[in-house]
Amino acid sequence: MTFELTKEYLEEIEKAVEAHDEKYLRAAMEELYPADISSILYELDTEPAHYLFSLLTTEIGAEILANIDEDDRRRFLQDFSSVEIARYIEVFDSDDAVDLLKEQPIQIREEVIGLLQDREQARFIIDLLPYDEDVAGGLMQKELVKANANWTVNECIEEIRKQAEDVEKVYAVYVVDDEQTLLGLISLKNLVLARKNTKIGNIFDEDIHYVETYRPVEEVTEIMQRYDLEAIPVVNVQKRLLGRITIDDILDVVTEKAEEDIQAISGITGEVEEDDSLWDQVKARLPWLIVGVIGSLMAATVIRFFEGELTKIAALAMFIPIMGSTGGNVGIQTASLIVQALADKTGLEISWKERLLKIVAIASLNGLIIGILAGVYVLIFSETQLFWVVSLSLLAVVLLASFMGTVTPLILNRFGINPAVASGPFITTANDLVGIGTYFMIAHFLLKI
Amino acid sequence: MTFELTKEYLEEIEKAVEAHDEKYLRAAMEELYPADISSILYELDTEPAHYLFSLLTTEIGAEILANIDEDDRRRFLQDFSSVEIARYIEVFDSDDAVDLLKEQPIQIREEVIGLLQDREQARFIIDLLPYDEDVAGGLMQKELVKANANWTVNECIEEIRKQAEDVEKVYAVYVVDDEQTLLGLISLKNLVLARKNTKIGNIFDEDIHYVETYRPVEEVTEIMQRYDLEAIPVVNVQKRLLGRITIDDILDVVTEKAEEDIQAISGITGEVEEDDSLWDQVKARLPWLIVGVIGSLMAATVIRFFEGELTKIAALAMFIPIMGSTGGNVGIQTASLIVQALADKTGLEISWKERLLKIVAIASLNGLIIGILAGVYVLIFSETQLFWVVSLSLLAVVLLASFMGTVTPLILNRFGINPAVASGPFITTANDLVGIGTYFMIAHFLLKI
Missing domain, CATH: 3.10.580.10 (CBS-domain)
Structure with missing residues (x-):
């Protein structure tokens, strides 16, 4: 019962499309659900896809158009005339119709509405057009009993x-x-x-x-x-x-929001997918990578500032990675929990003072354990004079990163930006920088070099 | 119409609970939906919560129990006798009843089933108990027409x-x-x-x-x-x-899965929330932090191995952070897209060869741009002899991290582990380590020191 698109079946369809075997294709498509025909259309090139689509009934075609991705739909409809689009819009649910029309240039949008035979549908669409996508009005449909x-x-x-x-x-x-x-x-x-x-x-x-x-x-x-x-x-x-x-x-909405959050955390901008074009993917990834590079080069500048210390005690360089990555990891953990708390909104908010106290307590405990672990490593494998530098720096880094991981999502949320961004590369980079800076400052003062 | 739990209202309820003002509380609760009474119960201490809960009708109490978090429910029911639990189970939907009973010790579970008056409900529960949570049988309810x-x-x-x-x-x-x-x-x-x-x-x-x-x-x-x-x-x-x-x-299911994925990416184990106890939070965060620390200390060991080079050219230390963070960022981006592709399963899988080729192409392009950016920085702010070391290392790091970001989620998925873990601290740490190792190797060979 569950449809599986096999390579063999797809090849059969492709051959039939090439041969313009209308009768076979119509019969084959009649046996499938619209969502399954969609899967086939995705695998075909533009021209064969358009041909196969043209063989479907208006109802099936409309159902397919209503359920595919926004970007894919816009691309697919590029060569469609307003008359053709109107034919499908006629049988759409009003909310889907508005979503589709909003993706079209305003001229085509108006043309299509003008062409609709179903006056009620036209009225429904005109009613719904003014609403923003992110409010109830933008999600509702007019169809109801x-x-x-x-x-x-x-x-x-x-x-x-x-x-x-x-x-x-x-x-x-x-x-x-x-x-x-x-x-x-x-x-x-x-x-x-x-x-x-x-x-x-x-x-x-x-x-x-x-x-x-x-x-x-x-x-x-x-x-x-x-x-x-x-x-x-x-x-x-x-x-x-x-x-x-x-x-x-x-x-x-829930599925999309989850994808958005994960992309935000992963440092990917825009809704890109693994099968998108090379250029789309580079465009989606490069901005945050460059943010990361700039942050790291700022860290490089901080390190350059302490080159004198490094020349004297080369072992100092050994602990640059732990400062950066611990800061990053703690920051992401904290930010994620805050983002989740913001999304849940269960019950009353606990007070600011309580929240900060708790964060400080958790960070101190984690920082202490990590500091001791790294300290033991220093005593065994590195220069003992670095023991206090490394341990104290780690404690400081965990505290600072916890603080930033708490404050950043709250600030972003206040400004209406998706707070999940705070778990992404920006905060990691910032924490890297802060971690390394703190480390060298502490080294400078403790070692008096 | 939407219920907002204000501090004033909560205080009123608390006072009434303290005074055991049954009449007032019964009337107040009657006006609320079960989900809203839940919010109040969450804010009360254990004893007052139990008292307030005891005033509710069996139906309302059951609805509340059916919808709260697993952990909270187990804690809340700790002092309940089997007879009391059976009273609520009696009116549960069968799927919710089984979820609740599976959280209880086996003895209580059997006692409760034995106590049920509704023989059909008992039969339903016995039918459903054998199914695992993660298959259709574990999600279904017996109630249908x-x-x-x-x-x-x-x-x-x-x-x-x-x-x-x-x-x-x-x-x-x-x-x-x-x-x-x-x-x-x-x-x-x-x-x-x-x-x-x-x-x-x-x-x-x-x-x-x-x-x-x-x-x-x-x-x-x-x-x-x-x-x-x-x-x-x-x-x-x-x-x-x-x-x-x-x-x-x-x-x-979708909501829970999204939360799990985000926790996996953020390096938090188990389902912990911001308002959980100090110890729960430390327990949930420490394991991945320690993984990060171990990875970073391995990186420290790699750096120690190249201490000779560092003593001669202290400026080498400047680019430790960029190698680590670029590797981490690229790895997360790649892994996230693969995880998403695994979840979507739209259409046919593209072939392994195509996928790898594309990943290499994207990585090369990103690596080239980042390498040039950092190279320019080297020429202006650091020693020109490091130009090729830094640029080539970055290209290599981006390629390696892309490869690992692709392979890790696929391997995890094959072994039935949530592939989202691959975007988490483990892969970041591994990429840190690989990035820094690659950098020093290239430096060693290019600079011949």
Whole structure:
């Protein structure tokens, strides 16, 4: 049942595409789910992919377009006319339609909207266009089933029948008054169980969760996860029902956010993937590498400043790596925990004083253990006069790195930057630099050279 | 509508708990959702938390217990008798019940199962206990609505009515034959729209997705995300319907996996949080810090080996940091992209040869740019004789780190270890070491000292 794209099958398809064997291809594609056809399209070159795509029904084509990556979609649609795009947009869910149109140049966007036959769809899209991607309004779809509180269960079911094609997943019917104010909802399950002539007003659930259009996406995600919701209605400030957000969109948001965080930590800019072009990958990696290089060259300058000490005691150079890497490792650990705490937001924030005290305590303990370990190494393998220099420096480096690992994500968060960046190369580089500087300063004062 | 736990409100609750003001507390808790009561319990000390919890209804208490963190739950239940635990297990969903019981000592687990009044629930739990956490069987719940293909729509609705209390979210009715073999499903929406006396056998959807109990959780997640499913039925090898997995569990899996990956990258072992105890945090951080220290001390030993060179050209020490940090940064970037590619599994794998060629090309380009940058620095601020040493070393380091960043996650993945670990301190340390070693070797040969 799970589709596996084998090399043999792909070659068969490629041959059929080359031979323009419409009949075979149509039959083969009919057996597959849209997501599986996507996998095949990804493996084909542009022209064969376009040909195969043109053989699909509008519905299947639309479903594929709605679910592929933003960048891939933009590239794929480059040679499509506005008329062709409009054909697919016609059957899109409104939220996906807006996502696609926002990727297009404004002229094509307007053309496509003008070409839509389905006036309701056009209106839905125009309603949704103004919202930012990162608020509830930018995630909602207009497709939903709503019922007036005065209706009976039977009228409600008739409404679902009318909407059945447009609203793929119903979950619940939203109950509104004559001004479209959201009053509550009735779950599909309860609708199935209710008697046909019962008034909706008598059986719906008033105590429900909803969000306003301006709520940040993270807040919506948190609410839906916290209260285990499959869908949440979106209202304006007057509590007028405007749309709904479904769980599959939230799952996408969570997955994307995780990828973003990991890329931020790993020092990769932009959403790059392993199979992207050479140039895209270099572009995504080089900026942070250069930040690292600049930081390290600053460290080189610090070391140059202490060249006199180094000439006298060459063994000092042995502990340059441990200062840099310990600083980096401690900084990342601390920053990660803070980033996680910022994301969780469980309960009350503990006070600043408590948090700092605890961080200092943890750092002291870790620093002490590491300092002693390295100190033992110094006594056995290096010059004993360096014992205090290395041990004390390590303690200082762990304390400083913990402090920076705590403060940086909090500052980034305050300025609306993804705090996960604080676990990335910038903080590592900064900690490298601070670590090495601290080490040589301590060496300078303790050894009096 | 969104609950915010303020300091004032918490203090009020604390005072009421101290005064054992049952009436006030019961009324206050009745207004809150279970998830919000959880937030309050988290802020209270053990004894007041237990007292407040004891005032809740069994249903609310069960919902809270089902949704809190594993560690917190174990701690919270420490003083609970088997009878008390059984009272809550009675109303749990079967999958949550099994999760909770698996955290308990085997004696308590057996006692609780023996105490259950609901024989069906006991049977469900016994059925689910054998499955590992990381396969479909370990994630499924037994609660679902199924119908025989011979039934009418009306009989089907009667079955939902019977099950209504046990199955909170229905989504679909699964259709089985007399041997309980899964034949297909009928969505709740279509059930609402169908005529009452239609045979289920005539209207259900045969072409559906399902998974076998032994499928890894990652595969289940991928299928549900790929095909946008809210629930997936789980069968045994004979295609007998055993349970189902719902989307909210998948969302939890995805969230947890992301947290795990980030902790692995950041060099934190175990699931530790910023508000955990001092000792837990030290324990979670120290192992990887020590790995880093050992690596750095090995680097120190390498440097000691070249002390002769350093005494002659002290400026060599200046570029120790850049070798270490560039190796680390490049290694993490490469490993992250490989980890992501392993997780995505989109389409066919590109061949090994292609992949390696591309990695070499990207690394060469990045290495060249970084090498030139650092070379310019050498010419201006350091000794010109080091130009080729530094530039060539950087190129070599970038190439080596890219290679290690590619190979390590692939090897880890092969051995069933989370490949995200490869972006963590281990690989950074290894790259540090390799970088510094390469640098001094090249210096030794080029400078002939």
